[in-house]
Amino acid sequence: MTKKIKEDKAFVYMQRCIDNGRYYVGYHKGTETDGYFCSSRSFELWRDHDAGMTFERSILFRGTKEECKAEETKLLSGCFMDKMCYNMSNGDGGFLIRTKMVGIEVATKRLIEADTIPKDYRNKGFIWYSKDRYVSLGYRGIKEDLKLSKTLFGRFKLGFIQILRRTLDR
Numbered sequence: 001m002t003k004k005i006k007e008d009k010a011f012v013y014m015q016r017c018i019d020n021g022r023y024y025v026g027y028h029k030g031t032e033t034d035g036y037f038c039s040s041r042s043f044e045l046w047r048d049h050d051a052g053m054t055f056e057r058s059i060l061f062r063g064t065k066e067e068c069k070a071e072e073t074k075l076l077s078g079c080f081m082d083k084m085c086y087n088m089s090n091g092d093g094g095f096l097i098r099t100k101m102v103g104i105e106v107a108t109k110r111l112i113e114a115d116t117i118p119k120d121y122r123n124k125g126f127i128w129y130s131k132d133r134y135v136s137l138g139y140r141g142i143k144e145d146l147k148l149s150k151t152l153f154g155r156f157k158l159g160f161i162q163i164l165r166r167t168l169d170r
Helices: 002-007 043-050 065-076 131-148 152-169
Strands: 010-017 023-029 055-063 101-105 110-114 126-130
Touching (some): 010 065, 023 065, 043 110, 055 065, 126 152, 131 152
Antiparallel strands (some): 010 023, 010 055, 101 110, 101 126
8 A cells, every 4th residue: 555655646736927827737756845846948937937936836636657647748738829838848758839949048958939039049058949850859869969069169060060950941
């Protein structure tokens, strides 16, 4: 019986920003009081959090890790076009990208969605992709690009690769 209790320590939650109404849905294996906020790499969510905006967490479901992961995916399937949703993944490897571009802040690995690259984010601190290129590269491709971005030679090589990708995307 102890094993069953241990397995059930997971939950699906919603973090809602009281200040702007945006929300994030996720699941967590742990307790509701362990200090966990979320696993998102959404730049916008963390920017809002770090700016001191108020977030309120609601528990939507409790169960095993597997049950909670399935429930999270089910709930996120309805978020695909909702711009109020911070989530950028459906929790099951799929993407919920609602814009034309995805940027990665190199230092934090946080993600930014935009239809055009914001002027303040056009620098070596960010790597930008078209939505389709981001999805096609997947986790391993993005991880390799982040690795390249850490050295001068790597940034030069990545710049060349990005030019080739843009050419191929046309």
